Amino acid sequence: MRFDSIRIDHRAIFEMVDSRSSVLDLGCGSGDLLYLLIKEKQVRGQGIDIDEEAIYRSVEKGLNALHGDIDSGLSEYRDGSFDYVILNQSLQQVRHLETVLRDALRVGRKVIVGFPNFAYYKARLQLFMGGRAPVTPSLPYTWHESPNVHFFSIRDFLGYCRSQGIRVERALYLGNNRRVAVFPNLLATSAVILISR
């Protein structure tokens, strides 16, 4: 398998995680990201996912995976239990976003958040010109089947961090299988952001 063939958001997160660190992946899915990190960076990994099938797939990969929701999954850990807490494509789906983010920053020394950019220009066009809720590569769901409950842009998230005194250590902006360097809030479909208290 070539590194290029790995999902671009996984590659971005991979760059941010130090070797031999400990990682909690909230919403680990089939465990592909954790598997990559364990294999290539020898991290000590723990996954959590609400979906039963995701747990089977993760355990099949030899991962430690917990069946449950993110909220209660986090609160049971002690402060600073992990070097990194990863919330990739899951923060926009949790009901109590602020509580989860605060708890993630408590349990992890650093937190990596990956989320779809609601202000991507095609989303703006669909909303403004078409008058319809946007459907984009990073927001693939129609309005009636979307699991997302929060819709925010890169600028929203960075602004929120500023207002809460959360330090943004690094941000990578992603387009369709490439990095976006300029006007990320307009041109990036999603972002991966490393934050700490």
Add this chain to the structure above:
Amino acid sequence: MEKKGVLKAGAGSMETVKTQYFTFGDLTTGGLVLDSGEKISPVTIAYETYGALNSEKSNAVLILHALSGDAHAAGSHALGKPPGWWDAMIGPGKAFDTEKYFVICSNVLGGCGGSTGPSSINPKTNRAYALDFPLITIHDMTRCQKKLIEHLGIEKLVSVAGGSMGGMQVLSWLAMYPSSIKSAIPIATSMKHSPQQIAFNEVGRQAIISDPHWKSGDYYGSALPAKGLAVARMIGHITYMSDTSMNEKFGRQKKNTAEPFKFTSDFEVEGYLRYRGDNFVKRFDANSYLYITKAMDNFDLLEGKDPEGLFKGTDAKVLVIAFKSDWLYPAYQSKDIVKACKRAGVQVSYCEINSTYGHDAFLLETEEETRLISHFLKKAFYDYEVTGRYEV
């Protein structure tokens, strides 16, 4: 030690298996000191093994049985005889793959499947112990298993696994002998019984005790407290099923009966419970039922202590399994185990399997359990470092 060959032909079955016996703690070595402070001497433990122990003695897995189980977990004692209680899980190519692992299952202390229990002969009186048998605990059961493992020359087990009371013994192993296990699989179990669980056990015990044939436990050689034990078992079976599984299995179906009234067992479910109760009496000792249910009720792994102190320092990996419709050992009790592991920094996996079978699911949902356990065991056994690096 006798090695059991395995049939190479296709999925599943083993050639006939045999129960073996291990006796320790005779008067010269002083016997087994129990949690109660009392001593038993000697102690015999009945056990079976499946598969072959490798030369490093590093491929052994210990299976722990539930309240009414015994050492006969897999295979058949003779052609045409019923298979062991977890046969779907143990055998060539199964979750506990006997082509890879040496699988051991022993009957618990206090049981009646060949291990020392209240129906055994007390060497001091040459009569059955009956109520002279000391109170035993889950930890006492585990102590006997540790002796057996040492007797077999095994220093470290790949895993200890079991459901219900078997899961309590798994937790006991994790607390008492963490350095002797590479992994632990507690299924549909709890760190302690809730009042509801104690209550059901107490009704079962009262059914036995109020049977006139029980005679303060001194019934050996005369009529057995069969009715009491059968009723205890009937209550048990209700708690092992779920509303849904009973509906699916029996509905309101009636049996054909000549007397349509007068409290005969009209409904299928009534006939089923009576059948289960009557059958149980043939293979289980009423006093064992009393002692073992009491051991379960008294079990309290943490005893108010912080889980950190109990589990800390173990490098054993833990796989906790619960079932959605299990109302006797509800999933929250398994989540409490997970929580304790999390706080102690133990590597843990947890799955709540979507099943309608109730508590019985740990014996029935073998496909899902196999998916989890086979891979989990492989990881514990080989501790495999994944090979093949990405070309960056």
